[in-house]
Amino acid sequence: MAVTPLTIDDVNRMDRDGFVTAFAHVYESTPALAAAAWRHHPFADRAELVSAFRTAADELDERGVLTLLRAHPQLAAAGPMTTDSRAEQRAAGLTDLDDETRARIVSANARYVEQFGFPFILAVRGLGPADIAASLDERIGHDANEERATALAQVQRIAELRIDQLVAP
Secondary structure, eight states, X not given: OOOOOBOHHHHHHSOHHHHHHHXXXXXXXXXXXXXXXXXXXXXXXXXXXXXXXXXXXXXXXXXXXXXXHHTSOOTTOOSOOOHHHHHHHHHTTTTSOOHHHHHHHHHHHHHHHHHHXXXXXXXXXXXXXXXXXXXXXXXXXXXXXXXXXXHHHXXXXXXXXXXXXXXXX
């Protein structure tokens, strides 16, 4: 069943609690960022809404960024994850991997978490398992600062894609 996207007028008519409820999932299990984005209400358009969320995430301190990054599930791993993450991973083919590819990604994920202290994060929409494995192989070679910035940029991209599904242009 297709869900009719909200208009920006629908979003602007929401009270704070309704807004937080509607957008709590935009950043993985981090509804506080929806509450922070609400401060910029009302929004002229979807781009301004996305910008408000970006600003909220950009204002996080180092501990907040790590908490946000650690809220994301590992790709292609068994375990709890949000409905959005489950759907995104399924669409990218990560739930139907052959044993060899799954083992490769799970092993690289483990090395990545050990090296950086948070799971590998990639906006997987439109990608397939080979693309994801290649990105993981490349990014594990980053230094800690570069990878933290890359992971946060990917979180921002995921959030933008989720908002795009919720709110009409």
